Amino acid sequence: MSGQAGIEGKWAGFTVEVREPGIVWVQFDRPEAFNGFTLPMKLDLLQLTRALQVSPDYRVLVLIGEQHFCAGDDVRNFYGEEHWEHARSMRIGGARRTDELGLYGRLRTFSQTLTMSLRHLDMLSICGIEGHCIQSGFSFALAADFRIAATSARMTSNTLRYGFLPDEGGHKLLVQHLGVAGTMDFLMRRRTIDGNQAVAMGLAHEVVDPADLASRTQALALELADGPQVAMRLLKRAIYSADELTMEQALEDIATKTAISDFHPDTSEGVTAWREKRKPAFNTRSRPFESHGYQPGVSGAKSETGA
Numbered sequence: 001m002s003g004q005a006g007i008e009g010k011w012a013g014f015t016v017e018v019r020e021p022g023i024v025w026v027q028f029d030r031p032e033a034f035n036g037f038t039l040p041m042k043l044d045l046l047q048l049t050r051a052l053q054v055s056p057d058y059r060v061l062v063l064i065g066e067q068h069f070c071a072g073d074d075v076r077n078f079y080g081e082e083h084w085e086h087a088r089s090m091r092i093g094g095a096r097r098t099d100e101l102g103l104y105g106r107l108r109t110f111s112q113t114l115t116m117s118l119r120h121l122d123m124l125s126i127c128g129i130e131g132h133c134i135q136s137g138f139s140f141a142l143a144a145d146f147r148i149a150a151t152s153a154r155m156t157s158n159t160l161r162y163g164f165l166p167d168e169g170g171h172k173l174l175v176q177h178l179g180v181a182g183t184m185d186f187l188m189r190r191r192t193i194d195g196n197q198a199v200a201m202g203l204a205h206e207v208v209d210p211a212d213l214a215s216r217t218q219a220l221a222l223e224l225a226d227g228p229q230v231a232m233r234l235l236k237r238a239i240y241s242a243d244e245l246t247m248e249q250a251l252e253d254i255a256t257k258t259a260i261s262d263f264h265p266d267t268s269e270g271v272t273a274w275r276e277k278r279k280p281a282f283n284t285r286s287r288p289f290e291s292h293g294y295q296p297g298v299s300g301a302k303s304e305t306g307a
Contacts, residue, residue, distance in 0.1 A: 007051060012087035013041030016048065022059035023221045024052060031067040034132045036074030042114050043089035049117040059225040059283075061121065062217055063144065064128035069153070070137025073111075111136055111168040118143040119240060122233040124224050128217035129153045129195070130210050139170035142177065142203070145236065146220060149195035149204040150213045156192040176243060177202055228266040228282040 007016050007024070013035070017025040026048070028035035052058050077083075084091055096102060118125045118140070127141040130150035138157055141147055149155070157166050157174070165171075166187065174183040178201065185191065198204035208216045224232070234257040242250040261267060265285045273280035 007048060010086040011041075011044040011048065012083055012085075012089070013038060013044070018058070019218075019221075021225050022057055023218075023225055024048075024058050024061045025218075025221075026061065026063045028063070028065045028068075028070060031065070033074050033077075034068045034071035035065045035137070036071050037114075037136055038074050038078055038080065038083040039092065039110065040083045040087035040089060042110050043092065044087055046110075046114055046117055047089050049121050052123060053121055059123060059229055060221045061118075061123055061125040062128065062221050063125065063141075064214065064217060065130060068131030069127065069129040069133040069141060071132040072135030072137045107167050115139050115143050115169045115173075118145070122236065123229075124232060124236060126217055126220055126224075128213050129155065129198075129204070130213055135159055135164075135166070135170075136168045139166060139168045139173055142170065142173040146224075147198070147204040148206045148208060148213065148217050148220065149198045150208055150210040151195045152210045153195040153198065153204075154192055155194075155198050155203065156190070157187055158190050158192065160187070160190055226282070228261075228264075228270065228280075230264050230266060231261040234261055 008018055009016060013030050014026050014028045017027070019025055026045075030036065030041075049061075052061060074080075097105065115136070124146070125144040126146040126148065127144040128148050128150075129141055130152050131154065133141055133149075133153055133155045135157060138155055141155075157170050159166050159170075166174075171183065171187065174186060178186060182201070193201065193203070195204060195207040199207045206216065206220075238250075238254050238257055241253050245253060266280075266282045269282060269284070270280045
């Protein structure tokens with residue numbers, strides 16, 4: 001994989017491992033701080049998702065914690081200088097606005113953008129959750145496409161405990177999952193749920209013993225990575241769009257996407273495999289532009305024929 005060496009290794013607050021066939025395994029590695037978000041960690045996660053968005057090498061993103069998933073922002077040491085040691089993002093620090101406008105800008109630029117980075121990512125994402133999954137960490141997990149929760153998981157927004165709001169977008173994500181009435185109950189009454197309750201409420205897809213969390217998350221990642229990636233990415237976008245579109249708009253959206261997917265080689269392979277009663281071999285299409293010497297976005301690039 002051409003991009004593997006570029007993303008693997010230590011980042012601020014997490015490590016990255018690439019597993020075949022194109023599974024990006026992100027392990028949060030600050031268990032002593034319950035894997036709380038720091039500014040460098042948020043910036044690095046944003047940089048990682050943007051790198052994954054443009055790479056042809058990766059298929060599924062996994063985010064999992066060590067002992068805990070994420071207890072939200074590390075309010076005791078969010079800007080600590082030591083957190084920049086392994087950061088790959090541009091260093092941001094020093095003087096900063098501490099008034100209302102400064103807070104507004106930081107929320108829009110860092111916290112809310114991080115939450116939406118999983119929704120905006122075309123490749124599918126999975127969160128493996130054990131221990132604390134709180135506040136901004138909870139919202140981040142809700143933005144993923146799949147969640148596998150250990151029985152030991154403790155999932156909550158709990159912002160009202162401090163008089164805060166779920167300002168990273170957790171209220172909207174909960175409304176999508178629970179509806180208005182369910183969200184009102186969950187947030188106003190400061191509900192904390194375990195893995196079994198999360199599945200019962202529709203906030204997680206599966207519940208497992210803590211010892212089985214990593215292996216089950218890996219199994220789901222392999223299942224998703226084996227599917228037709230072009231169709232799956234288009235379907236992901238269509239599903240989230242359908243939640244906010246009218247029926248007519250949703251039909252128009254899926255028709256446009258089908259005009260792409262039905263003519264992709266994966267579709268022919270899927271039909272052929274069905275007829276031949278064998279497992280389809282998806283995701284084998286070559287890159288047509290590069291094969292002719294053309295690189296989109298590179299000025300003056302020409303094909304081998306000189307056209």
